[in-house]
Amino acid sequence: MSTAPLAYTTASSSGFAQSLSLYGKETKYEFFKLLRAKSFSLAVIGFPVMFYLIFGIANRHVSNGNVHIAKYMLGGYACFGLVGAALFGIGVGLAAERAAGWLELKRASPMPPMAYLFAKCITAVAFGIIIVSVLTILAVTMGGVTLSPDELVRMLGMTVAGAISFASMGLLLAQIVPANAASGIVNLIYLPMSFMSGLWVPIQFLPHWLQQIAPVLPTYHLAQLMLSIYGYQDHASLASHWMGLAGFTMLMLGLSWLVFNRSQQNA
Amino acid sequence: MPPTVIAQETGTAAVRTMAPVQQPIAILANVTKRYGATIALDGLSLALRPGEVVALLGPNGAGKSTAVRLLLGLIAPNTGTARVFGSDPRDPATRTRVGAMLQVARLPETLRVCEHIDLFRSYYPRPLPAEEIVRIAQLDGIYNRFFSQLSGGQKQRVLFGLALCGDPDLIVLDEPTVGMDIEARRGLWQQIRNLVERGKTVLLTTHYLEEADALAHRIVVINEGKVVSEGTPSEIKNSGAGRRISCFTRLTAEYLRTLPGVARVECDRETVVVTASEVESVVREMLLQDAALSNLEIASPALEDAFLALTSSR
Numbered sequence: 397m398s399t400a401p402l403a404y405t406t407a408s409s410s411g412f413a414q415s416l417s418l419y420g421k422e423t424k425y426e427f428f429k430l431l432r433a434k435s436f437s438l439a440v441i442g443f444p445v446m447f448y449l450i451f452g453i454a455n456r457h458v459s460n461g462n463v464h465i466a467k468y469m470l471g472g473y474a475c476f477g478l479v480g481a482a483l484f485g486i487g488v489g490l491a492a493e494r495a496a497g498w499l500e501l502k503r504a505s506p507m508p509p510m511a512y513l514f515a516k517c518i519t520a521v522a523f524g525i526i527i528v529s530v531l532t533i534l535a536v537t538m539g540g541v542t543l544s545p546d547e548l549v550r551m552l553g554m555t556v557a558g559a560i561s562f563a564s565m566g567l568l569l570a571q572i573v574p575a576n577a578a579s580g581i582v583n584l585i586y587l588p589m590s591f592m593s594g595l596w597v598p599i600q601f602l603p604h605w606l607q608q609i610a611p612v613l614p615t616y617h618l619a620q621l622m623l624s625i626y627g628y629q630d631h632a633s634l635a636s637h638w639m640g641l642a643g644f645t646m647l648m649l650g651l652s653w654l655v656f657n658r659s660q661q662n663a
Numbered sequence: 664m665p666p667t668v669i670a671q672e673t674g675t676a677a678v679r680t681m682a683p684v685q686q687p688i689a690i691l692a693n694v695t696k697r698y699g700a701t702i703a704l705d706g707l708s709l710a711l712r713p714g715e716v717v718a719l720l721g722p723n724g725a726g727k728s729t730a731v732r733l734l735l736g737l738i739a740p741n742t743g744t745a746r747v748f749g750s751d752p753r754d755p756a757t758r759t760r761v762g763a764m765l766q767v768a769r770l771p772e773t774l775r776v777c778e779h780i781d782l783f784r785s786y787y788p789r790p791l792p793a794e795e796i797v798r799i800a801q802l803d804g805i806y807n808r809f810f811s812q813l814s815g816g817q818k819q820r821v822l823f824g825l826a827l828c829g830d831p832d833l834i835v836l837d838e839p840t841v842g843m844d845i846e847a848r849r850g851l852w853q854q855i856r857n858l859v860e861r862g863k864t865v866l867l868t869t870h871y872l873e874e875a876d877a878l879a880h881r882i883v884v885i886n887e888g889k890v891v892s893e894g895t896p897s898e899i900k901n902s903g904a905g906r907r908i909s910c911f912t913r914l915t916a917e918y919l920r921t922l923p924g925v926a927r928v929e930c931d932r933e934t935v936v937v938t939a940s941e942v943e944s945v946v947r948e949m950l951l952q953d954a955a956l957s958n959l960e961i962a963s964p965a966l967e968d969a970f971l972a973l974t975s976s977r
Contacts, residue, residue: 506787
């Protein structure tokens with residue numbers, strides 16, 4: 397007992413260094429855990445790349461007005477990829493760790509819960525950047541797409557914003573979806589939502605009624621923000637898309653907080 | 664509430680040199696925990712003193728895991744209090760002094776054992792050196808393997824290693840030897856004894872009675888959320904019907920039942936089994952009365968019998 401106060405005085409002076417190391421390791425191992433899990437990394441990186449090779453590269457000479465379709469699709473599949481990384485990495489990953497009892501063991505340890513969420517969020521951002529980088533290389537080398545350095549930087553910035561935004565949805569799904577059904581349920585939400593928001597096929601080629609539904613989908617606002625980097629956005633204002641994405645993020649975080657508090661009360 | 668049997672210890676682990684009266688480091692005081700309509704714990708009290716190994720024994724659904732989760736601050740009691748090192752177990756500062764081994768179905772499989780240990784060590788202000796963890800939890804040959812490549816017993820050793828990462832003063836082990844073969848189980852028992860020699864306090868739940876008997880200074884038997892009995896392993900055993908005499912004899916069951924202290928007489932073919940509280944006097948009388956008595960054996964009751972008697976009577 398007598399050693400305890402001593403431990404804390406020495407710990408508080410090096411507390412910041414310890415926190416930094418803790419957050420760093422949590423993030424590093426979260427990233428390697430997912431990168432080495434082939435079922436995750438191959439699917440999450442492979443699907444957008446495969447789709448882009450099939451649909452994007454095929455349209456390298458096609459333009460619709462001043463819209464280069466291969467470049468438009470780069471934006472769409474970039475969004476498709478980064479949303480998938482966030483929903484599968486966090487939604488499915490966290491649900492599985494919760495079901496296996498691993499999360500409970502971590503909660504019994506002094507790990508700060510924020511470190512766990514931070515690591516998951518940064519890992520989603522990292523996978524988003526990997527996916528967008530691979531797609532960009534394919535687009536530039538095989539799709540005849542020209543990107544200015546400024547456009548590339550803004551794309552990567554948008555990837556970070558989008559990954560953080562959809563991380564909030566992953567967090568909510570992880571809490572309400574049973575682990576053994578998680579990847580099925582995530583697919584049921586993710587795939588139709590991507591299609592209806594014009595991430596696979598340019599939205600102006602979709603049936604008119606689908607185009608009218610799109611503004612209620614967060615992926616639509618993300619896609620329009622990404623496309624605005626190339627000047628390909630629709631008529632709605634950029635501010636409205638930012639509002640849509642931010643509102644969606646707030647809604648997801650708020651619901652996650654409610655669900656979490658409710659489960660704490662029942663525990 | 665606080666048990667009085669701590670001073671009189673039996674068994675191998677009587678290694679303490681501290682003052683005889685010690686404040687408990689962890690207590691559950693009159694806690695009740697409900698899940699919907701089911702009552703998991705019903706006014707349960709438990710106190711752990713420094714340096715002791717306490718085994719929480721009980722049938723499935725008795726409330727062992729609930730008690731463990733309360734002490735680890737994973738859940739809060741409906742009534743009553745849980746205190747660890749004098750504060751709330753949910754306090755992060757308290758958690759740095761507690762190590763836990765829970766029933767985890769699966770750790771992330773694409774991380775190596777050394778990476779899991781490295782990560783858990785980073786959670787604590789003064790972690791145990793990695794070499795120490797490897798030595799105590801016997802992770803030598805598997806330190807660089809992926810978790811997915813380990814056998815059931817090896818996985819349990821990794822979980823045990825994770826519980827040691829913070830060099831905790833209190834270690835809580837929930838069914839620690841599940842999935843281990845007998846050799847690995849005895850290895851882990853030895854490691855738990857080594858921890859106690861370093862002054863650690865251990866709370867363990869188990870459904871292996873042999874494990875509680877081999878390790879614990881004190882056994883707390885719980886059933887339906889209440890403490891049914893507590894004491895040293897020998898006290899728990901003797902709280903049952905007494906010791907058993909078995910022999911070949913021509914004495915009749917009717918006669919044997921009249922001897923003082925005899926609780927029960929059973930006949931199994933030619934073997935007669937007498938359960939009695941004062942076996943010595945009973946045996947002396949039986950030998951006097953039957954010079955041809957043979958195949959005499961006297962056995963202490965197994966912990967299992969006492970346990971079954973304690974938990975089934977309720």
